[in-house]
Amino acid sequence: MEDCEVLVLGSGAAGMTAALAAHDTGAKVRLVERFDRVGGTSAVSGGVIWVPNNPQMRAAGLPDSREEALAYFRALDHGDLRSDVLEAFIDMGPEALGFLEGIGALKVVPLPGYPDYYLDRPGAKPQGGRALDHDLYSLGGLGDWAAKIYGIEEPKPMMLRETPLGGGSGVVPPDEIGRRMASRECGFGQAMVARLLKACLDRGIVPDLGVETLRFLREEGRITGIVVRDGAGTREWRARSGVILATGGFEWDADLRQTFLRGPANHPASPPTARGEGLAMAMAAGAKLGNMTSAWWAPTLAPPSSRWPSGEQRASPLLIERTVPHSLMVNRAGRRFCNEAANYSALAGAFHAFDPQSYSYPNQPAWLVFDSQYRARYPIETTMPGQPLPDWVTEAASLGELAAKTGIDPAALTATVERFNGHARAASDPDFQRGTSAYDHFYGDRSRHGAAVTLGTVEVGPFFAVEVHMGMLGTNGGPQTDARARILGHDGAPIPGLYGAGNAIACPTGGVYAGAGGTLGPALTFGYIAGRAAAHRDNA
Template structure:
C-alpha cells in the first residue's frame, strides 16, 4: 500500500501520539487487547504535563471507597457534574466517564506497578453542590515508584531530576501537617523512589516496557494520512525526515492541549491566559491535524485555569517557567486584589474556578480589571508560609514587594493607597468576626482543607492582615492545559463535521474536547478523565 507512490516505511495496528497518561494508558489498552502498538513522542522526554503534575486522579465511585467507608454512587457523581455543567457537558460522555473510570483504575492496578489510595478528607472542589463529597473519597494518590527499575528510561521522563521521595498525601497539598522524617526520606532517596506525577508516568511506562513497547522520542507527528477509507496512518518526523506509519486499526491523538501556541490561544480561549504552566511541547499539534481532516471541535473556549507567579529569570525546558499559587492565597493573613486595590473573589476557592474571576470583563472601561492581580499578605503570613518557592522566614526576594505601610506598598505596585486601605480595613473587620460577607471565604469545606491544617475552623483560611511589614506578589492568569479539541463519541472516536465519525481516528486527554466540559470536579479532575478515555480509545481501536 502506498501514498503518492511512496511505500509506507512502518506499519502496526494502533499508533498512539503522545506520552502523557492519556497516551500511555491508550497504548497499554490497545496492546493488552492484542494489537501491535507504536507510540510516538514529539519531545526528547516522555510524560508531558502529567509528569509535572501532582499525579492525582479524580475518580467518582471508585473501588477503594467501600473499604474507606465513603458513601458515593453513580447517581451522586452524575448529579454533581450536572450541577456544575452550565449546559456544557454531554451527558453521555459524563456517564461514560463515571461508568468506565473505576473499571480502568482497577485494570491499571492489574497490568502495571501503579497502586492507588484515597487522599483522606480531600473534598471535591465544589463539595456543597448536589452530589459533592465534603469529606472526600474521589481524589486518589498513587504510590511511590523506584525510578532505577526503569534502567535507561529513568532519565527520559520529563522532570525526573526534580522528583521528590514523597507522595502528595505526605505534603501540605494533600492535607499533611507533618512530612516524613529525614531518615525515611533518605532511605527512599537511596532507592530512587519518587512520587506524584512522575511515579504515575513511570508506573504506566513500566507496564509498556514489560510488553516490549518502547516510546519513540523526538518523533513529531506532522500529518494524518487520510484516504477514502478514513485515517489510515500518520506522517512522523524523525531526524528531520518524514516517515509514513500505517495504522491498520487506528491513530489515537493524545498530544496534549494548545496552551503554548499563542495564535491558537488568541483564537479560541475565552479570556486572558498569559502564563502557561504545562509542557512547552503542548502547541496544538493534534488539534491542527484533526482540523485538517474535518474533525468537529468542542469546548474550545476553556482551559484548566490556575493563578501563577512568574519569577524573573526562571526557566524550565528552555522556556519561561511559572510557579502555581495554590496554598499561598488560601492560608490566613492574605487576600488578593485587582489593579484598583479591590478584592474580587474568594481567594480560597479552587484554582480552576479562578479563571472565571480573572475573565470578568468591564464593558465600560473595556478591560479585564482582575488580570493581572496582586496577592497581598502580612508579616505573620511571611514568617509561617512558603510563597511561590520562597521559604517561610524573614528573607524577601527581589520579585516580592514589601513596605512597612499599606500606602507605601500600594505605591510600589501602582494601586490607589486609599482604596487598598479601605479594602483591607473591611476585610480585617469581618475576618476578626470569622466571616466574609463579600465572597464567603471559609464557608466551603474545600476552603479550610487548603488553609492551615494546624488550625481548626474558618480561621484556617480567614484571619486579618495587620502585622507589618506587608508584602505583594504579582499574579497572572495561567493554565495547566487547554481542554478543547476534537469532539469524540463515547468510544473515543473523533466526530466529523460532515456527520458521523472519522474512521480510524481517536482522541484522549487534553487533546480532546473534555468529557466533563468546563468542570474540574476535584483534585485529579484532568488525569481521571484523560486516563479513562485513553483506556476507552485504546480498547476501541484495538477491536477494529
C-alpha cells in the same frame, strides 16, 4: 519496526494508558512522542486522579454511585456537558483504574479527606474518596528510561498526601527522605508516569522519541497512519486499526490560545510540550471541535528567573498562599474581587470579568498582598519563613508604599485591608464567604479553627505583594469524541480510524473541574476507552 495496528501520538498519562489498553487486546502498538522526554504535563503534575465510585473508595468503605456522580455534574452543567461522553467517563472510569492496577501500571489510594470542589451541589463528596494519590515508585526498574521522564531532574521523594498539597504536614524524617532518594523513590505524577512507562516497556511498547508528525495518512476517508519526520528523514508509519491522538493541550501556542480561549490567559503551569500540534492535525482532518474557550484554569505565579530547560517562562499554581490566613487578593483598583480560597479552576471567572464601562478587565493584573504575620508562618512559592525573599516579591514598610510600588490604588487598598481585617477578626467574610466551604479549609492553616483556618488580619508591616496571573494547568478543548473515544467530523459522524484522549480532546466533563484529579480521571478513562476501541477497529 514494521507497521502496527494501533499508533498512539503522545506519551502522557492518556497516551500511555491508551497504548496499554490497546496492547491488552492483543494489538501491536506504536507509541510516538514529539519531544525527547516521556510524560509531558502528566509527569510534572500532582498525579491526583478523580474518578467517582472508584474501586479504592469502595474498598475503603466510602459510599458512592453512578447516580450521585451524574447528579453532581448535572448540577454544574452550564450547557457544555454532553451526556454520552460524560456517562462513558462515569461508567468506565472504575474499570479503567481496575485495568491499570491489575497490570501494575497504577497504585493509588484515596487522598484522605480531600473534598470535591463544589460541596453545595447534590452528589458532592465532602469527605473525599474520589480523588486518588499514588504510592511511591522506585525508578530503579526503568534503567536508562528513568532519565527520560520529563522533569525527573527535580525528583519528588514524597507522596502528595504527605505534603500540604494533599493535606499532609510536609514533615517526613530526613533519614526517610535520604532512603527514598537513595532508592530513587518518587511520588506525584512522577510515580504515575514511571509506572505507566514501566508497564509499556515490559510489553515491548518502546516510545519513539523526538518524532515530528507532519500529517495524518488518509485513504478512502480513513485515517491509516501518519507522515513523520525524524533524524532518519520523512516516512510513512501505518496503523492498520487506528490512530489515537493524545498529544495534550494547546496552551503553549500563542495563536491558538488567542484564537480560542476565553481570556485574558497566560503563564500556563504546564511544560512547553502542549503546543496544539494534535489540534492542528485534527482540524486539518475535519474534526468537530468542542469546549474551545475553556481550560483547566489556575492562578499562577511566574517568577522571571523561573525557566523550563528549553528556556520558556515557568509558572507555578498559586494554591496555599491565597488560602492560608494573613493574605488577600486585590485588583489594581485596590479591591478584593473573589473568595481567594475558592478552587483554582472556578476562580478564572472572577479574573475574566469584563467591565463594559471602562472597557477593560478590572481584575487583571491582580496581586496577592500579605503581611509579616504571614511571612513568619507560611511559604511563598518555594521560599520558607526565615529565608530571604526573592526580588520578584515587592516589599514595603506600609500599605501606602506597597500601593505606590505596585501601582495599586493606595486609598482603596488601605480601605480594603481595613475592612478585610474586620472580617478576619470576626472570622466571617460577608463579602466573599471565604472560609464557609470545607474546600476553603483544606489548604488553610489547620492549627486554627473555623473560618480562622483561612482568615487572618493583614496588619503587621512590612507588607508584601506578588503579581498573580490567570494561567492554566492545561487546555481542555479540542476535537469532540463520542462515548467510544472516536473523533467526530463536522457532520457528527466518527472520522474512521481516528480516536482521542486527554487534553487533546474536548474533555468528557466539559469545563467542569469536579475535584482534585478532575483532568487525569477523564484522561486515563478515555485513554483506556480509546485504546480498546482503536484495537477493535470500532469505527471501521
